[in-house]
Amino acid sequence: MITQEILNNLPTTFGIYQYLDHQGRVLYVGKAKNIKKRVKSYFKIQDTKVLPQSNLSQRIQIMLNQTTQIHTIVVSSEQDALLLENSLIKQLKPKYNILLRDDKTYPYICIDMSEDFPRFEMTRKVQHKKEMLYFGPYPSGCRDILDSLYALFALVQKKSCIKGKKACLFYQINRCKAPCEGKITKEAYKEILQEALKVLKNKNKLLEALEQKMLDLAQKLLFEEANIYKQRIQKITPLTNFSQISYPQPYDFDILSIVKNHSHHAILIKLFMREGKIIASDFENIKSDYEIDDNDIYTQFILNHYKEKLPIIPQNILIGTDIENIKELEDFIYQYQGKKVVIQKPLKGFKASLIAIANQNANEILRQQNQQENTLLKGIKDVFKLSQTPFRIEVFDTSHHNFSFKVGGMIVFENNRFVKNAYRHYHLEGNDEYSQMQEMLTRRIESFEKNPPPNLWLLDGGKAQINLAKKLLQSAGVDIDIIGIAKEKLDHKAHRAKGRAKDTIYLLDSVLHLDTNHTSLQFLQKLRDEAHRFAITFHKNQKTKNFIKNTTYSPSELKKLLDYYGNFTTINNASKEEIRQILKK
Incomplete structure (x- = not known):
């Protein structure tokens, strides 16, 4: 059990604390500016016994009743404590911490306008090139958008094309104007590029162009090619769900909100507004046996998402709930992104309406979730x-x-x-x-x-x-x-x-x-x-792979043997004489 002596001996500086049970299992990891003050706030002294405070949540009370040890790690700043806490939660997955698993880096589409014949590329990192334009992030559909642009517009299709100095198959099928042989001027190429940029910025126009291409191919009875465009349309269409929402100012906002239900199931929804339009969205399922703490979820997402240099840094991060460590998180973002980003919970006006839209969509996702799995x-x-x-x-x-x-x-x-x-x-x-x-x-x-x-x-x-x-x-x-x-x-x-x-x-x-x-x-x-x-x-x-690597059969002989035996294992077990007879047929 926790004693007054244990509480009195805790450090009074920045750091993290771990609650452990009698078997030494980590139950919870937390951070604090003053470890002693923070930990003691969870307990009260009653008849010389150390007991959990009565006003704590059910999750915290259950956890404290199981706690028999407290381990601490002292660090030099609260930001270091934030990072260490996040790392330990991911590594140890303590029972009473909420773990946000998804910290993937979203892809962007970029183009270097300083090149003579610019081309679109997909990237997850900042490219240190002059006059680089970025579009995104795209939680889904990025590759399909990129492939669609190259299918619809006669741009330089591959990185190696310009270096080739000779027109290739793409020129023959009218997918490229062969700038490698000087068959198009820089000015004429830039006109095609500007049309492609307009379509990239307006997903509805992109979908219209893809649907027309799909219909043209279907009318020519090229159904396999038409199906490729159908699949692209299906993947890109969700990106247009918020296309009607726009604002005359070219705001760059990341919008986060958490919606929970009574069964300890939450949705963290993420909307990305670029130049006044919501261009993409994503969400994460969060499930627990206990109540879900919004502060923990927002903190983990911000530490995970903004730890790598982003191609487009938002002006504001809008959140649906007040959190306690906004200043430390803003300092963290400034350190990693080199730009001041304000984290705020808007109370009224256009920003508050964005949170309302996020909540509406999160509620719909929760409604659609299948409850059979939980049972x-x-x-x-x-x-x-x-x-x-x-x-x-x-x-x-x-x-x-x-x-x-x-x-x-x-x-x-x-x-x-x-x-x-x-x-x-x-x-x-x-x-x-x-x-x-x-x-x-x-x-x-x-x-x-x-x-x-x-x-x-x-x-x-x-x-x-x-x-x-x-x-x-x-x-x-x-x-x-x-x-x-x-x-x-x-x-x-x-x-x-x-x-x-x-x-x-x-x-x-x-x-x-x-x-x-x-x-x-x-x-x-x-x-x-x-x-x-x-x-x-x-x-x-x-x-x-090992059989193919070590075989002496030609590709045509291998095909013949596979047609006869059906698999490599049977071929391997067959006698040399039997194989010789089959190859003679």
Whole structure:
């Protein structure tokens, strides 16, 4: 338990504090200008006992009742405390902190107007070139916009075109005017470029041009090419959702707002206004077992989003709720962006109407969210007695053949779907499944600072694997739930019959045998099977690459063999005489 002595010995300077439970697990990470003053504000002394203050939220009271230790780290400024707190939350994922996972850098479209024949490019970083124009950010659709501009306008299509000094295929199909051979003047090229810029700045005009191109191709019965434009239209259309909202002043605003519902589910919505028009939007799902603190969410987003130099720096960041550390965040942005950016919660006028628009859209996203997933995941938490609802799950499996081509795979499940862009492959060195799992989990732990841990690890394996995972996580100071799922064996082979396999579930302190029609078992089997598919597909690809690399067959011979045998494994197992006969046919 926390004692008066512990509180009295806390430092009185800038820093971060960590609340830990009796097992040494980090429950919460916080920051403070004065650590002692901040921590003591959570407690009261009653009959020589240290108890949580009665006016605290339910989340904080539960956390403080579990706290038995307080660790501190002293730093030289509150900004350093902000950064350290953010880093530790991402790396350790404490149970009572809200983690904002998504800190991706959005792409921009840029063009260097100082060049003789400028061309559009996609970038995520500031390009140190004179007369560079930037457009964005684009949370989605950036590549489709870029490809559309090059399909609609006869611009220099590739970086290497000008250097080639000779007209290429793009000139022959009328996609380029061949400035490499001097077939167009700089002035005439700039006229085409200005038309492209007008379309880039007006997404409705871009969509009109794409729809016309799609119809022209369809009328010529070129349906595959027409479908390419249809897909581009589908990806670009969401960018026009706010096209009717504009202001006569060329304001550059980033607009942030958080909307929550009663089930501890929140949406952080982000609108990007450039030159008085909202050009793009994005949102993040935030889910918790406890109440969600707006201050934590705004702080994490600002620290994540503005830590890299931005091509376009907003004049203001508009937020929907007052936060306590605005000055420190403004100082942080100034340090990293080299420009003063005002963070404010507008109360009236045009800026307040932008927040209202953000709230309206966030509420609509919340309304559309599927609540079935929450019911399922809450059930998983109860059935397996997890410490938290597994809103994000990582699943691990390994694959090898006679301990050759040893690989592993990690798949991710979140928001009722498999998150394919978060999947990871691993090349492994271990010669048994235990050491391979150890290697894979160790490498995943090493990446926690850049890619924070999930709520739950699901491992293909039994008691040995989950004990291994627990040991590795404890050594890293991270506390997340772990479940093992071991396949039922029939005649020493894994039984994967869907809906009938009697797999065994391993927890740290128990073993479960659920009925084959149990929803929770079937859900874990679904996750495990996807991880197995992902790992074994990678394993087969590695074998195929090795076969092609070491084969003496010509491409035509390989095709003939594949047509006959169907896969490389069967070819590899065939006798030389059999292959010789097939190649003679």
